[in-house]
Amino acid sequence: MTIKPWKIAGLCALLVAPFASAAEKDKDNNKEIRIGIIGLDTSHSTNFTKILNVGPANPADAPKLAGLKVVAAYAQGSRDIPESYEHIPEYTEEVKKMGVQMVSSIEELLPMVDAVLLETNDGKVHLEQVRPVFKSKKPVFIDKPVAATLADCVRIVDEAAASGTPIFTSSALRFGKGTVEARSGKVGTVKEVTAYSPAKTEKSHVDLFWYGIHGVESVFTVLGKGAVQVKRGTTADGLIEVTGEWSGGRTGIFREANTTDRKGFGGTAKGDKGEMAIGTFDGYEPLLIAVGEFFRTGEKPVTLEETMEIYAFMEAADESKRRGGAAVTLKEVMDKARAEAAK
Numbered sequence: 001m002t003i004k005p006w007k008i009a010g011l012c013a014l015l016v017a018p019f020a021s022a023a024e025k026d027k028d029n030n031k032e033i034r035i036g037i038i039g040l041d042t043s044h045s046t047n048f049t050k051i052l053n054v055g056p057a058n059p060a061d062a063p064k065l066a067g068l069k070v071v072a073a074y075a076q077g078s079r080d081i082p083e084s085y086e087h088i089p090e091y092t093e094e095v096k097k098m099g100v101q102m103v104s105s106i107e108e109l110l111p112m113v114d115a116v117l118l119e120t121n122d123g124k125v126h127l128e129q130v131r132p133v134f135k136s137k138k139p140v141f142i143d144k145p146v147a148a149t150l151a152d153c154v155r156i157v158d159e160a161a162a163s164g165t166p167i168f169t170s171s172a173l174r175f176g177k178g179t180v181e182a183r184s185g186k187v188g189t190v191k192e193v194t195a196y197s198p199a200k201t202e203k204s205h206v207d208l209f210w211y212g213i214h215g216v217e218s219v220f221t222v223l224g225k226g227a228v229q230v231k232r233g234t235t236a237d238g239l240i241e242v243t244g245e246w247s248g249g250r251t252g253i254f255r256e257a258n259t260t261d262r263k264g265f266g267g268t269a270k271g272d273k274g275e276m277a278i279g280t281f282d283g284y285e286p287l288l289i290a291v292g293e294f295f296r297t298g299e300k301p302v303t304l305e306e307t308m309e310i311y312a313f314m315e316a317a318d319e320s321k322r323r324g325g326a327a328v329t330l331k332e333v334m335d336k337a338r339a340e341a342a343k
Contacts, residue, residue, distance in 0.1 A: 033295050034071045036113035038106055038129050039120025040091040041077025041084035044143055047284055048117060053098045056285045064289045072101045072112045078122030081202065106132045115295040116140040123148040124204055127156055134163040139298060141291045142169040145209035146307070150315040150337040157304055158341065166298040168291070169307055171217040173197070173265060175286035179278040182222045187271030192251045193222045195267030195279040199240050199256040207321070208314035212240065212254065214265060218279040219244070219252040220310050222269045225303075227252065227313050229329045232320040242317045245327075254317075308334070 035052065037045050049070045056062055075092045078084035096102060103109045106129060110116075116133050118126060123145040133140045146153045146169050160167045173179065182190060197215030201207045208216055220227075226247040235241045239256035246252060257264060267279030290301040312330040315337070319328045 031296075032067045032069060033115055033292070034113045035068060035115050035117055035295070036109045037070055037073040037095070037100070037117045037119050038109065038133075039077035039118065039122075040073060040075040040095060041081075041088050042119055042121040042143070043087075043091070044121075044284075045073070045117075045119045046091050046094045048119070048288060049095045049098050049100060051284060051288055053100070057283065058285065061285045061289065065285070065292055068288070068292045068295070070095070070098070070100050070117075072103055072109050074103050074106050074109045077120040078125065081122050081204070084121040110136045110138065114138065117291070118142045122204075123152070123209060127152050127159075130156060130167075131159065134159055134165045137163060137165050139166040139168075139295050141294065142167060144169065144171050144213050145205060146311060148205040148209065150206065150311055150333060151340040153308065153311045154334075154337050154341040157308060166294070166300065167304070168294045168300045168302065170287065170290070170302050171214045172284050172287040173214045173218045173279065173281055174221045174302065175290060176218065176265075176278065176280045176282045178269075178276055178280060179218050179221045182269035182271070182276055182278050183224070185271075186273075187269060187276050188273030190222055190269050190271040191249065192253075192270040193219045193267065193278065194253040194255065195219045195265075196255040196257045196262040197265045197279070206311075206315050206318050207240070208242070208254070208317055209311070212256065213310070213314065214281075215254045215257075215267070215279060216242075216314055217310060218265075218267055219254055220306060220313070222278055223250055223252050225306050225309050226250065227309055227330055229327045230313055230316040230320055231325055231327050232317045233325050242313075242320075244313055312337075 052068045052070050073095055075088050115138055118130055118140055126147050147156055195215040195218035199212035202210040223246055227244045230244045232242045235255050237258055242254045244252040265279050265281045269276055269278045312334045315333045316328040316330050319333055
């Protein structure tokens with residue numbers, strides 16, 4: 001039987017198509033994404049730039065970060081928090097040495113880049129700084145905290161949606177190996193999570209927004225959405241302790257780290273198939289891999305619904321503190337924040 005030439009061409013196309021598709025995917029994965037940084041008042045700016053422009057500590061992570069490069073930065077971060085703005089000259093010099101061009105405004109930055117890392121340590125200025133990004137509609141990762149108040153968190157999320165701009169925010173602690181495994185069901189259905197992290201506060205921010213968010217995000221990574229109410233108290237050694245009730249009888253507890261039995265970052269997830277350690281900090285690479293995928297696809301690794309619940313949880317903890325440890329619902333603080341944001 002003689003096969004017509006046009007049929008041979010068609011068969012070849014069918015055979016080649018899957019490989020062409022894979023090649024195209026690899027090409028897309030390696031396509032350069034020019035990244036701009038807003039805010040050089042945090043070590044995240046220099047750490048992220050080093051990983052993306054110089055290379056990750058683990059060479060195996062390099063292919064996952066291929067094509068991501070910080071090309072420009074706007075240095076101004078906090079204007080009135082000394083521990084932030086005092087670092088700007090030092091961090092500016094560090095990123096310049098890694099090939100980053102400094103610009104004098106966010107408006108100057110945006111035409112030079114495909115995506116943005118909003119790294120300013122001070123959440124008070126995030127709304128102001130992210131609005132020009134929303135006009136450009138370029139995807140933006142907003143580093144912790146999203147804002148200094150829950151009302152500003154609401155404004156940022158609402159304005160992003162209205163402008164059609166993809167946004168994503170997360171602590172690097174969300175991507176700790178044990179934390180991810182617990183969320184994926186390694187110990188079955190989890191009923192109780194405890195996590196701890198340092199929880200230094202800043203008077204202009206909701207207490208846990210400033211640094212305690214790391215441990216709180218570990219709790220939420222494992223339990224997911226469904227937090228109903230929060231009570232804030234103190235640990236036996238006098239540090240912050242926040243207990244949350246979730247739907248389905250689940251419990252999430254955040255405790256401030258100390259220098260003895262709760263050093264640094266950590267915690268435990270208890271499921272119906274056992275328990276395991278969670279809450280560790282495993283470097284910035286897993287977060288940046290997720291950020292890179294977000295920049296390429298526009299798909300958020302964490303839903304904004306879950307993110308907003310995290311911030312409502314922390315605001316409810318502050319309100320509970322003001323009420324002497326009484327239970328406060330997330331709905332109450334969200335309703336109040338939405339009303340304020342609407343003004």
